[in-house]
Amino acid sequence: MTDKTLQTLRDRIDEIDDTILGLLNRRASIVTEVGRVKKQEQVRVHAPQREQEIFERLEKQNPGPFPNEGVRAVFREIMSASLALEGPLKVAYLGPAGTFTHVACLKQFGTSVLAVAANSIKDVFTEVERGRSDYGVVPIENSTEGVVTHTLDLLAESPLTIAGEILQEVSHHLLSRSGVLDDVKRIYSHPQPVAQCRAWLERHAPTVPIVEVYSTARAAELARDEPEAAAIASDLAARLYGLAFVQTRIEDNPSNSTRFLIIAPRAPERSGRDKTSLMFSIKDRVGALYDLLKPFAEHGINLSKIESRPSKRKAWEYLFYVDVEGHVNDQPVKAALDALRPHCHVLKVLGSYPISG
Numbered sequence: 001m002t003d004k005t006l007q008t009l010r011d012r013i014d015e016i017d018d019t020i021l022g023l024l025n026r027r028a029s030i031v032t033e034v035g036r037v038k039k040q041e042q043v044r045v046h047a048p049q050r051e052q053e054i055f056e057r058l059e060k061q062n063p064g065p066f067p068n069e070g071v072r073a074v075f076r077e078i079m080s081a082s083l084a085l086e087g088p089l090k091v092a093y094l095g096p097a098g099t100f101t102h103v104a105c106l107k108q109f110g111t112s113v114l115a116v117a118a119n120s121i122k123d124v125f126t127e128v129e130r131g132r133s134d135y136g137v138v139p140i141e142n143s144t145e146g147v148v149t150h151t152l153d154l155l156a157e158s159p160l161t162i163a164g165e166i167l168q169e170v171s172h173h174l175l176s177r178s179g180v181l182d183d184v185k186r187i188y189s190h191p192q193p194v195a196q197c198r199a200w201l202e203r204h205a206p207t208v209p210i211v212e213v214y215s216t217a218r219a220a221e222l223a224r225d226e227p228e229a230a231a232i233a234s235d236l237a238a239r240l241y242g243l244a245f246v247q248t249r250i251e252d253n254p255s256n257s258t259r260f261l262i263i264a265p266r267a268p269e270r271s272g273r274d275k276t277s278l279m280f281s282i283k284d285r286v287g288a289l290y291d292l293l294k295p296f297a298e299h300g301i302n303l304s305k306i307e308s309r310p311s312k313r314k315a316w317e318y319l320f321y322v323d324v325e326g327h328v329n330d331q332p333v334k335a336a337l338d339a340l341r342p343h344c345h346v347l348k349v350l351g352s353y354p355i356s357g
Contacts, residue, residue, distance in 0.1 A: 024078065028085055035086030046089055046134065048164060049269040051079055052354060080110020092116045092127035093137040098217035098237035104168040104260040105137045106236075125154050128263055135163065136263040142170070143257045145192050147307055151261065152321055155350050156279050156309075162351025164262035165275070172197050172251045175237065176223055176230040179244030186211055188219035189232035193251075197232055200250040217241075259356075268353055274327040275304070277350040281319050282343060289320075295339035296324060299332040319346075328352040 058075060059068045083089055091109050094101040095117025105115050116133055118124045124136040138154075141147045155162070172193050176184055186209045187201070194201070194210055201210065208230075213219050219231035220241040230246055231237070238245060282288045296303055305323040326333040328349050341347050 027078070028082060031082040031085050038086065046083060048354075049271055052271060054079070076107075076110050077112070080112040083110075084112040088114050089135075090114045090116055090133040091135045091137060092118050092124045092133040094118060094121055094124055094139065094215075096215060096217040096221075098220055098234060098240045099215050100168065100170055100234055100258060101137055101139055101260060102217070103234050103236050104166045104258070107168060108137070108164070108166045108262065109135075121148070121150050122154060125158050125160060125263065128160055128265065129158065131265075134264070136160075137166065137260050138263060139258055140165075140261045141259045142192065142196075143255065144196050144253050149309060152307065152309055152319075155261075155263075155277075155321075156319060156348070158263070160263045160265060161267045162261050162277050162353050163264035163266070163268050164353045165356045166260040166262065167356045168258050168260060170196075170251065170256045170258050171235070171249045172232050172256075173235060173238065173248050174230050174246040174250055175220060175233055175241075175243035176246050177227055177243060179246050181205070181246050183228060184208055184230040184246065185228040186226075187230045187232060188213050188222045190214065190216050190219065193232045196252060196256055197250045199252040200247075204247070204250075262353075267351060270327050270329060270352070271354040273355050274325075274330075274352050275355045276324050276326060276328050276333060276352040278322045278324065278337075278348070279319055279350055280322075280340065280347040281345040288343065291343055292320070292340060295336040298339075299336045301326055301332055301336055321350075325355075 054075065055072055058071050062068055062071050089109065091105055091113050093099070093105040093115060097115075097117055102115065102117070105113070109115075116127060118127055118136075121138050124138050127133040128136040138151050139148045140151050174181075174184075174187070181204070184205065187205065188211050191212050193216055194212060201208075213222065216231065216233040217237055217240075220233040220237035220243060223229045223231035223233075223243055224241040231243070232250070233243075237243070280292070282292055293303070302325040303322055304325060305321075307321040308318045309321065310318060324333065324336075328334070328337070329352070337347070337349075
């Protein structure tokens with residue numbers, strides 16, 4: 001390809017980019033008008049169902065070769081910036097900046113959101129409960145390490161509802177200032193990433209001390225300040241703290257992923273492809289758990305998860321957390337819950353929300 005041909009192609013790309021820029025600003029003008037109308041009619045600024053409809057419509061219409069994953073990522077950012085024009089959207093997440101919860105927050109809400117780092121999962125709930133943030137993002141389970149029990153306990157007590165879920169692939173990277181493994185004299189990270197990278201660490205850094213800290217972001221911060229230290233953390237942490245990659249993707253399980261929940265004061269609209277999370281405690285008797293699960297089978301409802309936790313109210317009393325397919329207002333789900341209620345000490349619907357993916 002000659003230089004002249006290459007320049008011609010680049011000129012055509014520039015023309016297309018100029019057109020895209022013009023269209024983005026036209027879109028932004030309409031969004032501003034939408035925001036004015038919402039304010040007059042006292043309608044909520046953020047409409048997750050509308051966003052999902054846009055994603056699905058565009059992906060269905062996309063002829064390629066631009067991939068659907070790219071379409072979703074581009075329009076995620078367009079909608080994030082557009083929403084910021086309508087009014088600031090605040091989302092609390094388990095901080096500090098650079099954690100995997102931060103990564104999930106930006107994936108769901110885009111980089112134009114006002115992301116608020118909280119010191120603990122409890123603080124995320126508090127931020128939303130007190131109206132200081134519109135949403136919260138908290139981890140609920142990892143494919144390797146299992147459920148985050150503290151989140152389950154808080155859901156049982158909180159007035160908030162689950163408004164959505166985020167499935168985030170978790171890739172752990174070894175980061176340092178130099179990017180050279182021989183320079184590393186100690187490695188910082190949270191206990192979970194350490195456990196998820198155990199085989200790689202034993203093979204490539206068997207004599208390097210591992211120092212556990214409260215978050216991967218704190219690990220990255222320490223690695224930034226200590227020339228002989230490294231951190232196991234996210235690529236976002238590498239960018240935020242100015243670290244180089246010693247080695248990418250050191251997790252033992254290449255399918256490692258974490259599920260996060262979006263918590264909010266109000267439930268989202270029904271999407272037609274929903275999941276409902278429940279919490280209940282049972283009366284202790286022979287066959288009690290069987291009787292509780294039976295209504296779901298009788299009404300053709302699939303249970304995608306069941307988890308038990310001590311109730312903390314009475315010795316040997318347990319709370320069960322169940323995810324079922326369907327919305328709480330779907331007739332089969334309503335019928336199953338009506339049959340379930342008489343057998344429970346407590347029955348709480350934690351939320352009905354769109355299934356991720």
